Amino acid sequence: MEPLPSEFFKKPTLVLAKELLGCLLVKETSEGTAAGYIVETEAYMGPEDRAAHSFENRRTKRTEIMFGEAGFVYTYAMHTHTLVNVVSGPVGKPEAILIRAVEPFHGLELMKERRNTENLKNLTDGPGKLTKALGITMEDYGHPFTLPPLYIASGKSPEDISIGPRIGIDNAGEARDYPWRFWITDNSFVSRNRKKPVK
């Protein structure tokens, strides 16, 4: 599991969101290393995307990292959970890709312990679940995905990719229906809150 180079992240956000599928998300801690295949992503497209934190270029302490270079970690808190994004797009364009689900690959026992469950299916099939399982926290904010302790490595190529509207943004007006959610077709670790694919 070798980190991918920074060049990997320098491509259009909607392209990167698809290419991240099948890649490994790896987190090293003092407790050990945990990793999973990325099976579900969502793109957030900045100023013109009502669902994005950076809508209308809203630049705050929280969104600051989105305005920087692609390939950095954007974590934020949602209720009691931490969610993790990959910063994307050129400098000055605040785009990001939310990692919504991974398929457990390495460090199974550690992940089960952190999630307090033996049920593999329930381990990492949601954005808040996978951060807990992997040990991703707000401490990771602003770090590069190209170096340990939190990095992305090449994995396996998905056979087929499904596309549909994003989850949990029903109040985002017209952006609600944009087909910016990507997942590996028929993968059982995709988050349950699923809608029908448009493709």
Next chain:
DNA sequence: CGGACGATTCTCT
């Protein structure tokens, strides 16, 4: 400085 609000999850029913 207060109030509203989630890119969620879990626990029931």
Next chain:
DNA sequence: GAGAATCGTCCGG
């Protein structure tokens, strides 16, 4: 499928 938990962030006053 609905409702609670629960808290940092953000914006208005």
